[in-house]
Amino acid sequence: MAKLKGAVVVDVERCKGCELCIVTCPQKVLANKAAKVNSKGYHYVYMENPDDCTGCTNCAVVCPDGVLTVYRIKI
Amino acid sequence: MGELKLMKGNEAIAEAAIRAGADAYFGYPITPQSEVMEYLAAQQPHKRTGMVLLQAESEIAAINMVYGAASTGKKTMTSSSSPGISLKMEGISYLAGAELPALIVNVVRGGPGLGTIQPSQSDYFQATKGGGHGDYRLLVLAPASVQEMSDFVKLGFELAFKYRNPVMILSDGIIGQMMEKVELFDPIPRKTEINEPWALTGKSSDRKKRVVTSLDLDPYGNEKHNHELQRKYKEMEENEVRFEEIDCSDAEYLMVAYGSSARICQKAIKLARLKGIKVGLLRPITLFPFPTKQLYSYTNRIKGILSVELNTGQMIEDIRLAVNGKLPVEHFGRCGGVVHSPEEVLAAFEKIIMK
Amino acid sequence: MDLKEIIKPENLVYKRTECLTDKTLSYCPGCGHGTVHRLVMETVDELGIQSDVIGVASVGCSVLAYDFMDIDMTQSPHGRATAVATGIKRCWPDKFVFTYQGDGDLAAIGTGETIHACNRGENITIIFINNGIYGMTGGQMAPTTLLGMKSSTTPYGREVELMGNPIKITELVAQLAGTYFVSRQSVHTPGNVRKAKKAIKTAFENQKLKKGLSLVEIVSNCNSGWKMTPVESNKWMEENMFPFYPLGDIKVEGQLVQK
Known part of the structure; x- marks a missing residue:
């Protein structure tokens, strides 16, 4: 069976660190607990476990700020 | 016709x-x-x-x-x-x-x-x-x-x-x-065709979107907008002032009235002329912009103005601003839905202005 | 596998619609407004109606919706959005006209305009965001504030004896002959977002039928007003808002849905 691999690109400056994508991700790929903040001071989201991403788009679908762009390939 | x-x-x-x-x-x-x-x-x-x-x-x-x-x-x-x-x-x-x-x-x-x-x-x-x-x-x-x-x-x-x-x-x-x-x-x-460059017609691909709003949260932006208004x-004050003058050329006094009250005053000045009183009627047609300059031009040639309005005296403030204290300006008018008669206006004129 | 091999244009599966502007949304982190803005603009994008749509922003948090949607828009006095939309639609019957209103705007100050536009069957779409609170003015009681719910003007919770009952305006307008499609949705999970999108799309497509008004209510969060984190607010919404404001279609093709 083909396996899906995904990647999420974060528009760091737009992210407000609301964490809705983090709790939505079924693969627990995303996190924002790193010390880094964007220019507005928000802890922006990033792929902490990129290997587990399937590119399901759920994170982008719930993101209120349109921060996330999702890519997917079959391998 | x-x-x-x-x-x-x-x-x-x-x-x-x-x-x-x-x-x-x-x-x-x-x-x-x-x-x-x-x-x-x-x-x-x-x-x-x-x-x-x-x-x-x-x-x-x-x-x-x-x-x-x-x-x-x-x-x-x-x-x-x-x-x-x-x-x-x-x-x-x-x-x-x-x-x-x-x-x-x-x-x-x-x-x-x-x-x-x-x-x-x-x-x-x-x-x-x-x-x-x-x-x-x-x-x-x-x-x-x-x-x-x-x-x-x-x-x-x-x-x-x-x-x-x-x-x-x-x-x-x-x-x-x-x-x-x-x-x-x-x-x-x-x-x-709608050719106004601000009108909402749907954002076609060849132009930017249009927004019709009165909101500007930036106070400097809003101040600029106010100055533009x-x-x-x-x-408008320079180009759109409209008024009518009746029997004003030799007038010693003016009645200023607009709308229905001006119609009544038209009769009142006729009655006055029959009695030998030289009174003219200036009827503002645009109330904003107000015929301020025209009224001021009378300050050196007449003795007084009666503002005749179907109210307790509102336009009189604009007349007083126009003549800038150089002429006595008084008000007469019935109010609350009562309409004055030409005779009433003339009597008031004689009592208040010619006293 | 290197992410660079995945992040290529041919592998793109989701990106922000270009019918949204580049401007950063003015909403609080986690606020459902952003998601609904996106769904409305995705609908405009997918239906290919950008050049034929005119939106009406209202007063409340979404007053600046016109900054974020890349379409022709106007901004209505508080509560009057459906009257403004009526004026536009009557003059442009073939354009797609929608209002975007919160619960204070639509269900308190604008109740009269809402009910009469619905009852006349104006061929417009209403997107109605219900978060049970006045967000922009600082979290005061809304007509939709639940009994017992705290707000800055019901600091001890809404009491029916003092403040009256919350209003289910969506059920109310579904009773009117002029509404053709009435639905209540949410945007807090991927599944709900997809359902809400479908409802919004239907509400826009219905304008072509000229059979009456379509209204989609989105029960949404106001984490700032509710004084919770975004994640907590969505959970609170599921537990408290949905029992009183149940999700689902209320009226489809002019017929009330039998439950």
Whole structure:
């Protein structure tokens, strides 16, 4: 069976660190607990476990700020 | 010569709206202006010209329908009477703030509150000083005949689009209800194309989106917008002052009156002349912009002015500002729906001005 | 596998619609407004109606909706959005006209305009965001505030004896002859977002039928007003808002949905 691999690109400056994508991700790929903040001071989201991403788009679908762009390939 | 008809002032407004190529009328019934919408309904303007006619659920809804329709660049109007105009004032402020052209007719009745259904001129302040919130002005036309009720609809639309500003026709229950001969202007076809660069027509790929709003959260931006509005009002003051002078050339005194009160004063100055009193009548046709300069020009050649209004004295403030203390200016007027007679006006003139 | 091999144009599966502007949304982190803005603009994008749509922003948090949607828009006085939309639609019957209103705007100050536009069957779409609170003015009681719910003007919770009952305006307008499609949705989970999108799309497509008004209510969060984190607010919404404001279609093709 083909396996899906995904990647999420974060528009760091737009992210407000609301964490809705983090709790939505079924693969627990995303996190924002790193010390880094964007220019507005928000802890922006990033792929902490990129290997587990399937590119399901759920994170982008719930993101209120349109921060996330999702890519997917079959391998 | 255009078509001659015997009509009520309110009917003339309605007929003129169709002939002026109006795209939409939104209204709500109120005495003494209900004939406007009744006449329109009987005419089925959607069949005559394709004009939209809708009876709204309130004056508030009606003025906001006007706001919506006006934002698309269409020729839009509403009419009401004093209490209804008060309800529309929020929407009128938004129209002025968003710089939208629209025509608003006020067939004034006595106030305050529900007041009376009888004619009055007690909405002068409301019409000429803004009326709603914020620093804005309406261009105000004051018809004194059924003929002008018709003509000013056409003129009102022209001025509204020229300045992107709401225009008010400030009439009253006398002009609205009385019947006179009127020469109707030839119909103007409705606009087929919307070329206004601000009008909402749908963002096509060849242009940027358009936004119609009165909001600017940046105080400096909002200040700039206010200055731009004031520049427009200045331009109106320079270009759009309209007035009529009757028997003024040799006058030693003036009566200043607009609308129905000017009609009464026309008779009053005739009665005065029979008694050898040289009094003329200056009738402001635009109440904003007000004929300030013209009034000032009288300061060296007459002895006094009587402001005759169907209220307790509102326009008198603008007259006093115009003559800047150089002439005695006094007020006479019945109010609350009571209409003065020419004889009453003359008697008051002799008592107050000639004393 | 290197992410660079995945992040290529041919592998793109989701990106922000271009019918949204580049401007950063003015909403609080986690606020449902952003998601609904996106769904409305995705709908405009997918239906290919950008050049034929005119939007009406209202007063409340979404007053600046016109900054974020790349379409022709106007901004209505408080509560009057459906009257403004009526004026536009009557003059442009073939354009797609919609209002975007919160619960204070639509169900308190604008109740009259809402009910009469619905009852006249104006062929417009209403997007109604219900978060049970006045967000922009600082979290005061809304007509939709639940009994017992705290707000800055019901600091001890809404009591029916003092403040009256919350209003289910969506069920109310579904009773009117002029409404053709009435639905209540949410945007807090991927599944709900997809359902909400479908409802919004239907509500826009219905304008072509000229059979009446379509209203989609989105029960949404206001984490700032509710004084919770975004994640907590969504959980609170599921537990407290949905029992009183149940999700689902209420009226479809002019017929009330039998439950």
